[in-house]
Amino acid sequence: MTTKDVVITGMGATTPLGGDVASTWDGLLNGASGGRTITEDWVDTYELPAKIAAPLAVEPSEVLPRVRLRRMDRCEQVALIAARQAWSDAGFELPDEENQPVDPDRLGVSIGTGVGGPSTLLDQHEVLKSQGLRKVSPLTVPMLMPNGPAAHVSLELKARAGVHTPASACASGAEGLANALDMIRAGRADVVVAGGAEACIRPITVAGFSQSRTLSTRNDDPQGASRPFDADRDGFVMGEGSGVLVLESAEHAAARGARVYARLAGAGITADAYHITGAHPEGLGQINAINTAVGTAGLSTTDIEHVNAHATATVVGDVGEATAIRKALGDHVLLTAPKGALGHIVGGAGAVESIATVLSLYNGVIPATRNLDNPDPKVELEVVSGEPRKKTLNAAVNDSFGFGGHNVALAFTRA
Amino acid sequence: MANEEITQGLATIVEEVAGVDAEEVSVDKSFVDDLDIDSLSMVEIAVQAEDKFGVKIPDDELANLKTVGDAVDYIVKNA
Numbered sequence: 486m487t488t489k490d491v492v493i494t495g496m497g498a499t500t501p502l503g504g505d506v507a508s509t510w511d512g513l514l515n516g517a518s519g520g521r522t523i524t525e526d527w528v529d530t531y532e533l534p535a536k537i538a539a540p541l542a543v544e545p546s547e548v549l550p551r552v553r554l555r556r557m558d559r560c561e562q563v564a565l566i567a568a569r570q571a572w573s574d575a576g577f578e579l580p581d582e583e584n585q586p587v588d589p590d591r592l593g594v595s596i597g598t599g600v601g602g603p604s605t606l607l608d609q610h611e612v613l614k615s616q617g618l619r620k621v622s623p624l625t626v627p628m629l630m631p632n633g634p635a636a637h638v639s640l641e642l643k644a645r646a647g648v649h650t651p652a653s654a655c656a657s658g659a660e661g662l663a664n665a666l667d668m669i670r671a672g673r674a675d676v677v678v679a680g681g682a683e684a685c686i687r688p689i690t691v692a693g694f695s696q697s698r699t700l701s702t703r704n705d706d707p708q709g710a711s712r713p714f715d716a717d718r719d720g721f722v723m724g725e726g727s728g729v730l731v732l733e734s735a736e737h738a739a740a741r742g743a744r745v746y747a748r749l750a751g752a753g754i755t756a757d758a759y760h761i762t763g764a765h766p767e768g769l770g771q772i773n774a775i776n777t778a779v780g781t782a783g784l785s786t787t788d789i790e791h792v793n794a795h796a797t798a799t800v801v802g803d804v805g806e807a808t809a810i811r812k813a814l815g816d817h818v819l820l821t822a823p824k825g826a827l828g829h830i831v832g833g834a835g836a837v838e839s840i841a842t843v844l845s846l847y848n849g850v851i852p853a854t855r856n857l858d859n860p861d862p863k864v865e866l867e868v869v870s871g872e873p874r875k876k877t878l879n880a881a882v883n884d885s886f887g888f889g890g891h892n893v894a895l896a897f898t899r900a
Numbered sequence: 901m902a903n904e905e906i907t908q909g910l911a912t913i914v915e916e917v918a919g920v921d922a923e924e925v926s927v928d929k930s931f932v933d934d935l936d937i938d939s940l941s942m943v944e945i946a947v948q949a950e951d952k953f954g955v956k957i958p959d960d961e962l963a964n965l966k967t968v969g970d971a972v973d974y975i976v977k978n979a
């Protein structure tokens with residue numbers, strides 16, 4: 486049986502570096518940072534140790550009309566914004582009664598999220614307590630449900646081939662893409678709009694991550710706080726945003742003469758079954774995910790020249806990942822860690838960073854890792870830092886890992 | 901309160917909740933068929949109308965308010 490070729494024909498994003506893919510990519514190449522001081526009162530009210538985050542560069546209210554905003558959680562808003570961009574980038578018009586650019590029964594959606602809409606849950610609980618039942622929004626449930634982002638994209642694009650919401654914490658966006666690849670290869674869809682979204686920088690999420698001791702407290706230097714692979718790293722900076730890609734069978738893309746950015750050639754999804762937040766000490770799950778991605782892509786480990794790493798800038802995680810990558814692929818791979826610039830977009834991270842991986846293949850350049858001033862000697866691989874590295878790449882891997890022991894690796898190849 | 905004043909008040913609520921231009925909201929318009937308002941937005945519109953006009957609109961009454969005119973008549977009778 487031949488494996489179906491799956492290509493990427495459109496990409497959209499809204500991130501801490503910019504309101505679209507072009508500005509986000511420029512930010513990555515130019516060493517920008519999305520890190521900001523959190524200005525809301527609650528940081529001091531609750532004496533939160535982390536007073537920094539990486540919020541969206543462009544507020545959804547600048548993009549979506551008022552009534553759409555009030556009917557959607559922020560997480561749904563960012564997913565819809567990214568999906569619209571990806572759809573248009575792929576050369577499609579928005580569907581209407583007469584014109585459906587893709588057969589709805591052959592069009593799927595797979596958009597993961599870590600937590601979805603707890604912002605709505607928190608807000609509406611306040612409304613219930615202070616104003617009573619009558620004032621609770623009838624849209625509370627559709628706004629808080631984690632499948633809301635994918636569902637809104639399905640409504641907008643008239644996608645009926647199946648709408649999915651993988652939830653694997655910080656690997657959700659990557660799992661969204663892996664699931665889309667499966668849908669196309671299994672023949673369930675010709676086109677899948679896929680990725681991840683997260684937008685929940687709230688007192689309780691900052692407090693929760695603080696209590697698990699995973700956030701950077703480099704509060705006096707918000708832009709220098711996210712330091713993947715640096716010896717002085719002290720945790721991640723919580724971000725928000727969404728990345729969405731249009732995945733398409735190569736056949737379908739060729740038939741309509743679509744521009745192709747790259748192929749999603751393989752994916753590996755594994756679990757550690759070791760600890761609820763900590764990775765397996767030998768990186769078994771991570772290694773298996775990478776090997777599976779490379780294997781299903783029909784590649785060998787020596788073909789992979791670049792890894793866009795998950796590297797959140799936690800003390801333990803980054804070294805474990807670098808070790809796993811080296812064991813899985815060898816010493817030759819060049820790493821970069823976009824979270825130095827983006828912060829950690831949680832359920833959106835794997836998708837936004839896959840866009841960066843695809844653009845590295847498409848443009849032949851790897852962005853430098855921001856804030857990597859003093860490389861950790863325990864990271865025994867070369868990590869691009871200082872200036873972007875120009876290099877023609879044929880194959881690259883994007884890694885994502887999540888609380889719960891989830892590991893997702895995606896293998897992309899040049900078109 | 902004059903009927904016209906109630907229609908205008910409803911139009912303001914409909915614009916706020918559903919984003920329909922207030923000028924489009926007239927007594928002959930159906931909430932669902934003409935103004936494209938869904939059942940979720942109707943619940944919000946009813947709650948805001950109750951507060952604005954000092955009426956109670958139980959769910960079984962709300963189901964009968966098909967047009968803006970139906971709502972105006974109901975408010976006039978029950979306020």
